Amino acid sequence: MKTLEYLIEELQRAEELAHLQTATERLRDHYGISHVVYHWVNSVGERFGAGTYSSEWVDRYLEKGYLRIDPVIVGCFQRFSPVDWKQLDWSSRAAQEFFREAIGYGVGNQGYTIPVRGPSGQFALFTANHDCNDDTWTRFIAANGRDLMIIAHEFNRKALEFESASALLRTPALSPRELSAMTYLAKGYSRARAAEEMEISEHTLRVYIEAARHKLGAVNTTHAVARALSAGLIIV
Amino acid sequence: MKTLEYLIEELQRAEELAHLQTATERLRDHYGISHVVYHWVNSVGERFGAGTYSSEWVDRYLEKGYLRIDPVIVGCFQRFSPVDWKQLDWSSRAAQEFFREAIGYGVGNQGYTIPVRGPSGQFALFTANHDCNDDTWTRFIAANGRDLMIIAHEFNRKALEFESASALLRTPALSPRELSAMTYLAKGYSRARAAEEMEISEHTLRVYIEAARHKLGAVNTTHAVARALSAGLIIV
DNA sequence: TATAAACTCCCCATTAATGGGGAGGCTGGC
DNA sequence: GCCAGCCTCCCCATTAATGGGGAGTTTATA
Known part of the structure; x- marks a missing residue:
């Protein structure tokens, strides 16, 4: 698919973190979906995020510490394969309230999240999000799931280039x-x-x-x- | 590419670890290269491998503890993206001797290794190996690198399916x-x-x-x- | 509303780790 | 040939960690 190649090449040319933000917007428009988000987390909290969620929602999310409630984070942390949000455990009361609130902030009801892990416990999530019925979403994922995985890894590669290249090269050599x-x-x-x-x-x-x-x-x-x-x- | 889809579907049907062994052989034949190897190390230190290297080489490798010398292992452990073996650091004497010995056991001089990380510190490597000159290999990777990455992840997905019951769910949850x-x-x-x-x-x-x-x-x-x-x- | 799991506090005796010294032999590179 | 870095050995006093007890209060969830 030529368009995918083009998007990836553009991503590879990114020279600063802000370009990843633009890349999420371009991807959202290309696929015609509600949101595209890439973010990485550590155990303490969010480190970096690029995505099309409204800044109100991002602020709210961080302020309320939803990192520890969000079933997407919790579920993906122990999974390897990409997950459709429907497969996650939304049964707890906290999760249901969280989901309702998210929708209120413009987040779509369907989501597909790809966990990506790097060296030294680095962990990132790449999410495609949309507002539609189950069938439509399932067909979308069947058609584009594999491409999204490649894109997710390209995002992470780029993020690691910016963030940890320096850190890794600083490590001293032991005898x-x-x-x-x-x-x-x-x-x-x-x-x-x-x-x-x-x-x-x-x-x-x-x-x-x-x-x-x-x-x-x-x-x-x-x-x-x-x-x-x-x-x-x-x-x- | 239809053939890729076919190989992946076959992989997904695997019902036991031994099938992964067959899958490496089939991939080797499909790409017409010397070797295909998938192996992993988990946080407990348990190892599993499926691949087309000779059993003599595998035994020798384990016996001599080459896990700690092999630049492929050492290098990929701190990397995220796939690596061509040429990019690795072969400068130490131990590494050079190791490489010569590997060649003696039928390992090709060119390699491309994809690191894959799963939950709970699980870490796996998927390697394509061949005996040819640099140009030929570079062209091969340019043509098939992305497919190999998808395949590597499918291998790991399958391996985790088998192992997750025992090894990974044993990881205790801390409060x-x-x-x-x-x-x-x-x-x-x-x-x-x-x-x-x-x-x-x-x-x-x-x-x-x-x-x-x-x-x-x-x-x-x-x-x-x-x-x-x-x-x-x-x-x- | 039971019940388990998590969270909090305390004692005593023993063992292990740390900080800061000094010193000689070996190897590889400039 | 010299120097840096690695490998090896030793002392003393102080501080920190461990093992194995017991017991009460929240909090979340089945």
Whole structure:
């Protein structure tokens, strides 16, 4: 499909985050649907979002902490495949009130959300939203679901380029022994056990831990292990 | 492309893990390349693989612990987009020896690997491998890269279907306070500081840490934080 | 409206981790 | 040939974490 290629090429040319905002608008118009939204979240809250939802709704959403109620977020967080909103669990009272409120702010009743995960626990959602009946939506997804997935990944690729390229390149290199030490500690070994495993004295092991701590800018062992894991330096 | 649709439909009909093995063989033949491999590592460290590499090479690979040397694994772990093996860092001596040995076992010199991440820290790789010159391979990827990405995700979807019952649903749910506690510890806060931040007594905080430890099957705090991170329960 | 799960607080004794020192041998690169 | 970085070993005193108890109050949901 030529149009898809064109949209993706345009996306790849984006040079700043604001361009992603434009891209969501263009996609919405191209597909003739109510909304297109790309956003990523961490455990603390929203980091970045680009989309066509009204700013009133976005403000309201953040203010009320709907991140922890929204079945789309909660459901997608433990799923791998894209989900049609109909498949989600809307049974709790909080969820139903949330949905009614969303509709009131111009959100369509149908939605298709694609979860995308990046390195170091990064997590993003790409959503297509529309106001129509079930059959129409099912046909739309059957026709465009695969393209939307490709687009979702292109969005995330671009977002990661902007946001984490710098962060990843800043990660310090640990020496082999330091990496081993971090790995054993991440596995729950005590310093004594880890030293035994590495066939060195516990004193020596401590030197590695200290060195790794300083390189990683960590204040204690747990912190150092957490950073090494997040940076992808070690795999448990 | 009709053939792609056919391959995917066949994949979706798979009812056991062994069928994924057949699927890799069929893909290899369809594209006329040397190897197709899909394998994953989950947060617990369990591994599963389906692919066309010789069993001698797979055994050798596991025996020598090449998971920690292989630039494909190391590189993809911190990347989001698919990578051509040429882009990876093969400069270290260990990597070069590893590569020579791989070739000796029938692995092609060109590769394209797609990292795929699922819930709870699940991480998989889908690799297309061939023996040819750079130009031929670049053209092959330009023509089929996008299809390979869709296929990689279908593989992972299927694998998660099989495994989700056992491995992923085993990931325990932590309560909000337990998650907060783990998060502060991962940030390097001492128990005293974390308790202060959460506005509870240190004694109470300890209860959360203990609870989280037991739920995560961890032997100490560092282990618990590492598991929570690997499982994607918390993000620092 | 029962009931489970989450949240909060406290004690005592023991073990593990940390901070800050110093010192010698080995290897690879400029 | 020299220097940086890595690997190895050791001491002492202090602080922090752990193991294993018990017990009462909310809160959400079946």
